[in-house]
Structure formats: C-alpha cells, structure tokens
Amino acid sequence: MAHDHGHNAPPSDTAMRAKALETLLTEKGLLDPAAIDALVETYETRVGPRNGARVVARAWTDSDYKARLLEDGTGAIAELGFSGVQGEDMVVVENTDDVHNLVTCTLCSCYPWPTLGLPPIWFKSAPYRARSVIDPRGVLREFGVELSEDVEVRVWDSNAELRYLVLPQRPAGTEGMSEDELAGLVTRDSMIGTGLAQAPAG
Amino acid sequence: MNGIHDMGGMQCMGPIVREENEPRFHEEWEGRVFGMFFTNFAEGHFNVDMFRHAIERMGPAEYLETSYYEHWLHVYETVLVERGILTQAEIDEKIASLRQAGD
Known part of the structure; x- marks a missing residue:
C-alpha cells in the first residue's frame, strides 16, 4: 500500500x-x-451516505414519495436537497422479496456522489469491478449477504451518464419508528446493494 | 474503447479488500487531486469524456500499478500539456524545485 x-x-x-x-x-x-x-x-x-439514508427513510414512510423516487430518481432526490455533480441522472432500483439489486461500475468508479459521497476503495478496486458482474452472488456472500436461490439478482453497471441507488427493503419490526430513526438503519452498503438495512436494536 | 479499464468479468483479480472506517482521503495529496477535478473542469480544461479518455489511454501496466487518484493526476498532466496550458518542461522544473526546497 x-x-x-x-x-x-x-x-x-x-x-x-x-x-x-x-x-x-x-x-x-x-x-x-x-x-x-x-x-x-x-x-x-457534508456529502456522504447519510444523505442517501434520508432518501430511503422518506421512501419507507411516504408511499407517494416512493412512487416519485422510482419514477424520477433525480427529481425526487432533489426534493430533499441533494443534487449536483455525479448525481445529475439518478435511477433508484427497489429491493423486494423477489429481487435484489447490486450496483457496480466495471469501467471505473461512477457513483452517486450527492447521495452516497465518494466511493469506498473496494468499489473502485479491480476485484470488485471484475467480479460483481460475473459472480454477484459470490460477492454478496463475501459481504455477508446470503440470498435464497429464488431471489433474482440484478446487477446495474453505472456509467458517466447514469448512476444508481438501491432502495433497500425496510427491516421487519420497524413499524412506528420515525423517519430519523429509520434513517439510522440505512447503511451505505445497503444502498449499493452489498448490504441490507440493519435490524432495529433490541 | 476496449482496454484494461474494461474489467467486468475478468477473473483472478484477487479478493475484494475492504477497509473499516476508511478515511475519505488517505493522503493529503489525494484531496488536492480530487479538488483539482472541479477547478480544472470549471476552467474548461476538460470535460468528463476527455477526463475518462485520458485514463483509458494509460498503458495497461501503469493503469494496474497506480492508485485511483494517481489516475486523476495522470489525466491533468496529460490533458493540460496536450491543450497547451502547461508544458512538460514546466512541470518537471517545478517538481525539481519543490524537491530541492524540501531537502
């Protein structure tokens, strides 16, 4: 190093x-x-994954917002004040019981700066860029994400014009939590797809 | 353009190494190089496509052996010289004089 x-x-x-x-x-x-x-x-x-966590928490608590977010990611994210360089064209992809989304950039390091900040080194590294598209389930296992075989994995390869944000599934047992509390469960990796949102404490 | 940067699907690249509590910049110069992206862009020295193209023209061995922000630094040195904003001689002289001052 x-x-x-x-x-x-x-x-x-x-x-x-x-x-x-x-x-x-x-x-x-x-x-x-x-x-x-x-x-x-x-x-x-000031710019980091706490911004993206606000977007996710809003989508979990406001179904109209979530609909706008999936329809027009850039516009809905800008509603919360996050826009600008490397976030000009955003697509938000939703994880469900049947589909898990994973974001990569095989060519370099494209990443949604306004919502996630600058990418971690592993995201920019040759091993992740190479393997994320040929062995996504293996990569996910390395990150501690075990998916059942019947869950479809969709890998999104970012480019200079288009960047992706994963909308993770809302964890069970979070009914009644406030938007702020929910945002605290949203990790950076859950918005890349290499992780899941955290379960609530206790 | 096909090249070493087009890594999707390559095998034998080794394990994915993760760093806990990774700092935004590991070295001070990385932050300076990051910031110069915006100032050079604002001055109109390059656009994003030119920036990427300059990285993708790197020799494959150099590309693999240098770090992420070294790629960015390579872009500035390449494009600023190609566009006549700086000369290679100027850059070399400045490096030499900074090194001398640091001794």
Whole structure:
C-alpha cells in the first residue's frame, strides 16, 4: 500500500507531482487553493451516505414519495436537497422479496456522489469491478449477504451518464419508528446493494 | 474503447479488500487531486469524456500499478500539456524545485 509510511516520511513522488501542478496552476491564476480547501472539506464532512439514508427513510414512510423516487430518481432526490455533480441522472432500483439489486461500475468508479459521497476503495478496486458482474452472488456472500436461490439478482453497471441507488427493503419490526430513526438503519452498503438495512436494536 | 479499464468479468483479480472506517482521503495529496477535478473542469480544461479518455489511454501496466487518484493526476498532466496550458518542461522544473526546497 502506498499509505503505510509514517508522517515524517518525505513527500512521495506522487505528492510532489500533485503539488507541482497545483502550484503552477495557482501561479497562472487558473486555480485558487482556497477552492480546493473548500471542496475537500465539503466531501470530507457534508456529502456522504447519510444523505442517501434520508432518501430511503422518506421512501419507507411516504408511499407517494416512493412512487416519485422510482419514477424520477433525480427529481425526487432533489426534493430533499441533494443534487449536483455525479448525481445529475439518478435511477433508484427497489429491493423486494423477489429481487435484489447490486450496483457496480466495471469501467471505473461512477457513483452517486450527492447521495452516497465518494466511493469506498473496494468499489473502485479491480476485484470488485471484475467480479460483481460475473459472480454477484459470490460477492454478496463475501459481504455477508446470503440470498435464497429464488431471489433474482440484478446487477446495474453505472456509467458517466447514469448512476444508481438501491432502495433497500425496510427491516421487519420497524413499524412506528420515525423517519430519523429509520434513517439510522440505512447503511451505505445497503444502498449499493452489498448490504441490507440493519435490524432495529433490541 | 476496449482496454484494461474494461474489467467486468475478468477473473483472478484477487479478493475484494475492504477497509473499516476508511478515511475519505488517505493522503493529503489525494484531496488536492480530487479538488483539482472541479477547478480544472470549471476552467474548461476538460470535460468528463476527455477526463475518462485520458485514463483509458494509460498503458495497461501503469493503469494496474497506480492508485485511483494517481489516475486523476495522470489525466491533468496529460490533458493540460496536450491543450497547451502547461508544458512538460514546466512541470518537471517545478517538481525539481519543490524537491530541492524540501531537502
């Protein structure tokens, strides 16, 4: 791994190359380092899977919203304030007793940033990209998702124009829970399809 | 375009490695490279298709041996030079001077 050296190690060649580009573009007036600071902070702290969890919890509690979400993912997600780069064209696919959906991007790393944030490394890795489409049930087992053979697995390969969000099944025993409480059960992986929503505690 | 990036269905890529509580960026430079996507895009230096095409033109060995954000860095170095916004000599000189300053 490239990131196992200590904090006192000299900057890597890659870090130097990145610094050189940023410095040159800044000197030419083509880049404002403060803009980079703000972007890093935004994606480290404000954009992440809690956004997608709000969408799922709303769909679980409001059937009209759910209908809109499955009909026009981009528009329904924007109703909750989540839109923008890498979420311009969203398709939401619903898990049911009969169908389990799994999202991948075999070509690279397309992922719905406004609802899930930036993808984890495994999503961008060669093994996941390669295997998700040829052995999805094996991948799901590795992630701890055991599906009965009669459940159809649908794999969605994202691309630069279209990104997918899985609407996981609402767990049993959650009747009467508030939307906020329900959102707490929605994991990132359940919205990629490599996991299920968590069962309520107790 | 067919190439090493087109990985769907390939076998023998090894296990899927997951990291608990993965940080958004593992190194500071990764965050800087991520941010430069937006600033370069906003300046009109490339669009998403050009960005992807520059990754897909990488040599297969280099593609497999370099990390995700190194691919992005490769895009900037490739496209900014191709479009005449920077020269390779400028980039090389800046790296050399930064390295000297760091010694």
